[in-house]
Each structure stands twice: as structure tokens, then as C-alpha cells.
Amino acid sequence: MGRREHLLKIYHSLFERFGSQHWWPGDTPFEVIIGAILTQNTSWKNVERAIHSLKASGLFTPQGLYEIPIDTLAHLIRSSGYFNIKARRLKNFLSFLFKEYDGDIDVMFKEGGLVLRDKLLKINGLGPETVDSILLYAGGYPVFVIDAYTKRIFSRHSHISTDTDYHQIQTLFMKSLPKDPHLYNEYHALIVRVGKDLCKKRPLCSICPIEYDLHKGFKHGIK
DNA sequence: CACCAGGCAAGTA
């Protein structure tokens, strides 16, 4: 079985088991972007509280967050942890948004995917996972998001080695799978879903839907 | 009590 078929098979078995994950939770692309920054190394539960606080402040708009003092912003997002550094990261993004696109998210997403990705990566505080989450889940670009769960699960199941870096893993998925934002959306969300409990501790969990596929002949990871 | 959560940048050698 080829890589494409195998990755699709894993996807289908995950989808069959867990169903649609309805990602990204958020009412607007703006909210998705803010959530992507706030959820860095942080549970989504704590991020929800922070977003709730931001909404309650009445300033949950690009303009509102652009204008409030950074200390006030830090206070509002307290529950998401790392609030000082995240307040700065939000400010960095908003400064970029106003400087480049007059504060208009829709205008920003008119940029080509590769161009926008490079620009976002230059913002201090936005790394590859945050940027790709923004592109896929807020902008609808066909970009596969890689995270700690993806690395852990797919290395444990021998599809990649433990030292395969972000870009290599992303390339593996994107070269193998059809360039479909909906597929990338659901696949990443399902990986997070299965990583949260099933694949959490054991090197290979017998009840993990991915393991079933593992012993069917797919042995080559990259490198 | 320890450890983790939908990372990233900065410091050190």
C-alpha cells in the first residue's frame, strides 16, 4: 500500500471512530487567529476562558485589541497562561495587520498562501504551527498543520523518525494527500483527538485506530 | 506532590 492510500486509510478509520471534530471552534476568522496564538502550549479550556473575557470587555475586534494598553490585554487573557508574552504576541500580530492590511482580516486573506505564510512567520511569537493553524482554520488555505501529537503518534507508529522536523512531516502529508482544506482540517483535528487520550502514554496503544493500519505493510517513514 | 496542555524565542556553549 502506498503512502497516500495508507494515510487516507488512517484518516478514514479515525473519522469512522470519532466523527467530525468541527474545528476550529470560533465564530469568526479573527477569533480563530486569536485562539491560535492563545493556545500555544496551553489547554483549549483555558483559552476559552480568555476569549470569553475578551468578548465581555467589548473590545474583541482588531481595532479594540489594537488600541487597548498591553497590560490591560494581558489581564484579560490571564487564564490562558503566559499572559505577558501572549499579550505581546497578540500586539505583534495586530500591528502587522494594521500596517499591512489596514486592520482588515479579509484583505489579509486575499494574499497568496505562500506569501502570507512567510509574512506571518516573520512576526515575533508566531511559529510554524500557529501560522499554519491560522492559514488553514481561519483562512481556509490547503495547509497541513503539524503539532506535537502528530510527531509523537506518527513516530511511535514508525511512519517517521523522532527527529523528523516540522517541515519534513508537513511535506510528507502534503505530498501524499490531496490538496484539500477540508481533509487537512479534519485530519489534524482527529490526530489531536486521538492524541489526547488513546495515544497519550503507551508507546503503542492497542485500542488506537492507527495501530490497526500499522501492521499492514507500511514500514517506510521518511529518513 | 508531579506532570501536562492544540509553542515559541532567547540564551548558552
Added chain:
DNA sequence: TACTTGCATGGT
């Protein structure tokens, strides 16, 4: 370049 550390709340 390759490691290590700081950031910080809230749940288990």
C-alpha cells in the same frame, strides 16, 4: 549548530 530555559494558568 545544538541544547536548555523561561513563560504561567488550571486540570488531573
